[in-house]
Amino acid sequence: MQTDWSVVLTFLPQLLAGAKITVQITIIGLLGGIFLGTIAGLMRAYGGRILNAIAFTYIELIRGTPIVVQVMFLYFAMPVLTGLRVDPMAAAVVAIVVNAGAYIAEIVRGAFLSISKGLSEAGLALGLPQWKVLVYILGPLAFRRLIPPLGNQFIVSLKDTSLFIVIGVGELTRTGQEIMASNFRAVEIWTAVAVIYLILTGSMTVALRVIEKRMRIL
Amino acid sequence: MSIIEFRKTSKHFGDLKVLDGVDLSIDTGEVVVLIGPSGSGKSTLLRCINGLEQITSGDLVMDGISVRGGKKQLRLIRQEAGMVFQQFNLFPQMTALQNVAFGPRKVRGLTRTEAEAQARALLEKVGLKDKAGHYPSELSGGQQQRVAIARALAVRPKVMLFDEPTSALDPELKQEVLNVMRQLAQEGMTMVVVTHEMAFAKQVGTRLIFMEHGKISVDGHPREVIENPPSDRLKDFLQHVE
Ligand SMILES: Nc1ncnc2c1ncn2[C@@H]1O[C@H](COP(=O)(O)OP(=O)(O)OP(=O)(O)O)[C@@H](O)[C@H]1O
Numbered sequence: 230m231q232t233d234w235s236v237v238l239t240f241l242p243q244l245l246a247g248a249k250i251t252v253q254i255t256i257i258g259l260l261g262g263i264f265l266g267t268i269a270g271l272m273r274a275y276g277g278r279i280l281n282a283i284a285f286t287y288i289e290l291i292r293g294t295p296i297v298v299q300v301m302f303l304y305f306a307m308p309v310l311t312g313l314r315v316d317p318m319a320a321a322v323v324a325i326v327v328n329a330g331a332y333i334a335e336i337v338r339g340a341f342l343s344i345s346k347g348l349s350e351a352g353l354a355l356g357l358p359q360w361k362v363l364v365y366i367l368g369p370l371a372f373r374r375l376i377p378p379l380g381n382q383f384i385v386s387l388k389d390t391s392l393f394i395v396i397g398v399g400e401l402t403r404t405g406q407e408i409m410a411s412n413f414r415a416v417e418i419w420t421a422v423a424v425i426y427l428i429l430t431g432s433m434t435v436a437l438r439v440i441e442k443r444m445r446i447l
Numbered sequence: 448m449s450i451i452e453f454r455k456t457s458k459h460f461g462d463l464k465v466l467d468g469v470d471l472s473i474d475t476g477e478v479v480v481l482i483g484p485s486g487s488g489k490s491t492l493l494r495c496i497n498g499l500e501q502i503t504s505g506d507l508v509m510d511g512i513s514v515r516g517g518k519k520q521l522r523l524i525r526q527e528a529g530m531v532f533q534q535f536n537l538f539p540q541m542t543a544l545q546n547v548a549f550g551p552r553k554v555r556g557l558t559r560t561e562a563e564a565q566a567r568a569l570l571e572k573v574g575l576k577d578k579a580g581h582y583p584s585e586l587s588g589g590q591q592q593r594v595a596i597a598r599a600l601a602v603r604p605k606v607m608l609f610d611e612p613t614s615a616l617d618p619e620l621k622q623e624v625l626n627v628m629r630q631l632a633q634e635g636m637t638m639v640v641v642t643h644e645m646a647f648a649k650q651v652g653t654r655l656i657f658m659e660h661g662k663i664s665v666d667g668h669p670r671e672v673i674e675n676p677p678s679d680r681l682k683d684f685l686q687h688v689e
Pocket residue numbers: 460463465483484485486487488489490491492
């Protein structure tokens with residue numbers, strides 16, 4: 230079998246356009262996921278019975294179903310239920326927000342609960358309200374412990390975007406498949422796609438290492 | 448004048464009665480030493496004063512404020528009652544100086560400059576002027592505990608609560624902490640101290656309380672009570688800690 234790596238160059242602009250969409254979905258989705266996950270995680274750790282139950286239900290619902298089913302539900306079932314048209318890009322972003330949010334919630338909860346109760350009592354004993362203890366004492370400590378598992382989740386979410394091929398979002402994997410369908414250059418194209426993913430996840434890993442190095446985990 | 452008043456105070460953990468109708472009045476300037484067997488409720492009694500544990504029944508009034516008054520009242524009480532823990536509980540992400548300056552900044556609203564100037568003076572008072580820039584992990588246990596005392600003092604409390612402040616320390620490090628506490632007592636600070644350091648109790652304490660099963664079983668002058676235990680159980684207990 231003959232390989233011709235020049236096809237990669239020919240289709241590089243198209244592949245990079247796909248990669249750009251992958252990165253966009255990942256970044257916007259993770260920003261939303263961090264926001265949602267922090268709220269849900271704190272509800273789990275410090276909320277009363279009702280807040281805790283709401284967060285628990287959300288987390289278990291998401292962790293118990295595949296992300297492909299979640300995005301299919303958002304894209305195909307939601308319009309039927311609500312009568313609203315959902316565009317594929319929005320469905321993809323929301324799927325990452327909701328999915329990463331559930332996993333991040335568990336990471337946030339674990340990080341906060343891993344901090345010794347004595348530190349929060351020391352803060353309270355000074356006369357601080359609970360929220361200041363969270364913001365000034367526990368938050369900064371939890372943040373350091375969050376970084377390694379959070380980095381892991383970022384990489385998982387980035388790769389999860391490839392599953393949105395099922396709703397036709399023009400991200401990297403979908404782009405690869407479209408090029409394939411026109412020229413059948415499987416080895417070259419899928420190698421190129423894999424390498425681009427590796428570059429994306431690799432840069433995330435390096436960035437996280439740098440942050441981790443700069444902050445002592447306490 | 449009484450600054451801390453327990454009125455038929457009880458505390459339950461589920462079915463377990465840890466404080467059983469305690470009546471106790473502590474005056475300004477007293478140094479109360481609290482002793483008793485493990486599980487008798489010493490820590491709980493201390494922690495009820497600043498509301499780290501919620502009382503189940505009765506009342507507990509600290510400087511005219513009831514612990515049952517609500518969140519705001521509780522914060523006021525905590526500003527008036529500093530606490531020192533067995534495990535120090537210094538904030539690990541902050542230097543000694545930042546630990547001490549933290550309370551005044553966030554609770555009393557001092558600026559950073561004001562709070563740090565005051566923190567330096569307090570660190571000097573506990574003999575740690577040269578350790579201001581060190582993180583807790585870079586300090587010995589005795590040094591950490593002295594920083595913890597300075598941190599509690601920084602909020603300018605009227606009362607200091609100590610829960611076995613030297614129990615986690617090696618014998619040679621205990622003294623440096625006890626010395627700081629002795630100095631505080633001499634300055635007239637009102638103190639409630641859970642400790643089994645009997646020499647300290649005799650020398651510094653103005654009052655000794657022996658607790659058993661959530662009740663105060665002996666309450667008297669330290670030297671008299673230690674030299675002439677009014678109950679056999681206290682006698683046994685004292686033999687154990689010596
Ligand atoms: N948060 C809690 N939940 C349930 N039980 C508790 C709790 N805190 C304390 N207890 C129980 O209350 C009793 C009194 O505890 P406390 O810590 O006040 O005793 P102590 O006199 O300080 O003992 P020690 O000398 O061991 O420190 C013990 O039986 C303990 O197991």
